[in-house]
Amino acid sequence: MLDQEGRVHAEEVLDGFVPGEGAGFLLLSSQRTLPNSTAIAYVSSPGLGEEQGHRYSEKPYLGDGLADAVRAAVEGASGLPVRAVFASLNGESFGAKEWGVAFIRNREALHPELRMEHPADCFGDLGAATGPVLVGLAALGLKRGHLPGPCLAWCSSETAPRAATLVSSEPMPS
Numbered sequence: 611m612l613d614q615e616g617r618v619h620a621e622e623v624l625d626g627f628v629p630g631e632g633a634g635f636l637l638l639s640s641q642r643t644l645p646n647s648t649a650i651a652y653v654s655s656p657g658l659g660e661e662q663g664h665r666y667s668e669k670p671y672l673g674d675g676l677a678d679a680v681r682a683a684v685e686g687a688s689g690l691p692v693r694a695v696f697a698s699l700n701g702e703s704f705g706a707k708e709w710g711v712a713f714i715r716n717r718e719a720l721h722p723e724l725r726m727e728h729p730a731d732c733f734g735d736l737g738a739a740t741g742p743v744l745v746g747l748a749a750l751g752l753k754r755g756h757l758p759g760p761c762l763a764w765c766s767s768e769t770a771p772r773a774a775t776l777v778s779s780e781p782m783p784s
Contacts, residue, residue, distance in 0.1 A: 619701060627700035630734020634742030641781070651749035652778045657682025659772040665704060666769060673711025675772035680712045680764060683774035684719035691721035692776070693758035694751070696744040698765040699728035700735040708766060725757065741765045741773065748777040 612618050612629070619626035639647065659682070661667075661675025684692060699705045713720065729747060730736070736743055744763040751757035760782075764774035776782060 654776040677715040679774040694725040696763040700730040
């Protein structure tokens with residue numbers, strides 16, 4: 611189906627993505643549940659949004675879904691600017707436009723020297739596995755000292771759902 615829609619990157623398809631394959635999982639717990647555990651990172655409650663003008667909708671694309679998800683996620687940052695972003699950008703222009711809208715609408719929460727990561731350029735688009743993989747990569751980058759924090763990880767689906775969360779090396783307010 612994706613090939614028939616002209617979305618798979620090929621010599622004649624420049625605005626397409628490279629399919630990937632992978633799986634991701636995260637072990638999440640609250641400090642109440644495991645008070646003596648050593649956390650690799652702390653993950654905020656996700657910000658959620660719905661894009662009414664998604665790829666398969668007849669409605670106009672306005673970028674509200676991801677912008678709302680990012681806004682809800684960064685509200686828990688306690689004023690700390692987001693220093694790194696892990697994005698589900700996969701090479702298609704639709705996602706870049708969406709991030710542009712979310713970036714502009716939430717720029718006050720983002721550090722001026724923001725580091726942008728879009729790992730699909732290394733392993734292709736992982737589909738539903740992208741969310742946990744992005745959060746895991748952010749957590750490992752923070753733990754190993756490769757990234758400044760807090761990090762924002764966001765994903766967009768093919769249809770309306772959008773989500774974003776903060777990943778930090780320090781506990782965040784609940």
